[in-house]
Amino acid sequence: MPPCGRERSIAELLRGTPRRGRCREPDPASGLGSPRCSLTEPGPGHSHWSYEDREHWGVGYPDCAGTMQSPINIDTAKTIFSPQLRPIQLSGYSLPASEKLKLRNNGHTVLLELPETLAITGGYAQQYRAVQLHLHWGSPSGPGSEHTVNGHRFAAEIHVVHYNTKYDSVTEAMVYPDGLAVLGAFLEVGPRENPYYQEILQHLHKIQTEGKEVLVPGFNIAGLLPANMKFYFHYNGSLTTPPCYQTVKWTVFNQTMQLSHSQMSTLVMNLRNDDGKPLQNNYRLVQDLHRRQVLASFQTTLLSPKQTPSGSDASEAAEGHSGSSFHAGDVLAVLFGVLFAVTALAFLLYIYKHRSQNTRMDSPTKSKVIYTAASTENTA
Ligand SMILES: [Zn+2]
Numbered sequence: 001m002p003p004c005g006r007e008r009s010i011a012e013l014l015r016g017t018p019r020r021g022r023c024r025e026p027d028p029a030s031g032l033g034s035p036r037c038s039l040t041e042p043g044p045g046h047s048h049w050s051y052e053d054r055e056h057w058g059v060g061y062p063d064c065a066g067t068m069q070s071p072i073n074i075d076t077a078k079t080i081f082s083p084q085l086r087p088i089q090l091s092g093y094s095l096p097a098s099e100k101l102k103l104r105n106n107g108h109t110v111l112l113e114l115p116e117t118l119a120i121t122g123g124y125a126q127q128y129r130a131v132q133l134h135l136h137w138g139s140p141s142g143p144g145s146e147h148t149v150n151g152h153r154f155a156a157e158i159h160v161v162h163y164n165t166k167y168d169s170v171t172e173a174m175v176y177p178d179g180l181a182v183l184g185a186f187l188e189v190g191p192r193e194n195p196y197y198q199e200i201l202q203h204l205h206k207i208q209t210e211g212k213e214v215l216v217p218g219f220n221i222a223g224l225l226p227a228n229m230k231f232y233f234h235y236n237g238s239l240t241t242p243p244c245y246q247t248v249k250w251t252v253f254n255q256t257m258q259l260s261h262s263q264m265s266t267l268v269m270n271l272r273n274d275d276g277k278p279l280q281n282n283y284r285l286v287q288d289l290h291r292r293q294v295l296a297s298f299q300t301t302l303l304s305p306k307q308t309p310s311g312s313d314a315s316e317a318a319e320g321h322s323g324s325s326f327h328a329g330d331v332l333a334v335l336f337g338v339l340f341a342v343t344a345l346a347f348l349l350y351i352y353k354h355r356s357q358n359t360r361m362d363s364p365t366k367s368k369v370i371y372t373a374a375s376t377e378n379t380a
Helices: 010-015 051-060 195-201 261-269 314-318 328-360 364-379
Strands: 089-091 100-105 110-113 119-122 128-137 156-164 180-189 213-217 232-237 248-253 257-259
Touching (some): 195 213, 257 261
Parallel strands (some): 180 257
Antiparallel strands (some): 128 156, 232 248
8 A cells, every 4th residue: 555645734633633635645744754644643534544454554654663662561560660750640631511622533533632721730751732532442342452461451442642842733743752642541341330431422423424523512531531640651652553653652541440331332332434334443453662661650569460450349430440559558458457357366265265264163253262362462
């Protein structure tokens, strides 16, 4: 497949504005030269790549064959604890219902445009402005997150795309190594409906075909991300769709988000791609780490190999999040619990023994005598 440009500017692509056009030479506005011709991760529009063809993206988009690609498998045993990684802080994420946002099916994903007033103000060395968010999912028969943790693939994944405020626009930012920041979180099936995701999912039936869009009322966008923003993984990677630019500083949260079974079905079953086929399995396979390191903002060494950062505990879900990361505090709590139990048992045994000795005496008076005698002895 030859490199294929489109009759639209990179800025339009970044916003995900759909516009069909004939193939032509790569857009000079990108300043990137052939064959970087479409941008789909920060704002996927209809373009000529497909997930069925994902093994061959490197042919038309050379960066896709690079050595800093995303997604990756996060091997928690090999992550490096970095105490300098501070909690991610967001500002402006709570939007009033009066602010309408564009929600679009672009043939590759469902994409929600975000106002630039949303920003990451902590956790990164620089400030980043939001551009859009979108989701990756599987099919009724399998999960579809892009990143995996210890080989485990989650049901789905959310990506919130931002660009560095030191650049004038996302178009400019996206070609620099520190240009983009994407916040990623895993979605799992839990016991109850997630009201934040419902703000998106309830509109999917209106945008079933590729290119359709709908205006949705603003809501608290931060509710789509984990409550715990202290625990995350961090690494340098790329857009996970062509043109796969290697300019993304990734944050993948340890805590997962939960959607009801019905909500997950709505996500997986509602949309269609440009061929009119069900839009499913819109995830890229994990890429080689090469020489990269994955940092962790927390100590993962107590995670056993089979543990994942997921959790489905009902009480945790009640708080709107979940996570099974196992920490030193938990170990201490268990130790103290065991100590308490042993002490209590020893005390009960002592009481029991003492009482049974007393009951061996035929009458309480006798025991009284013994008691008196003992006290006499003591005073002597
Ligand atoms: Zn994505």
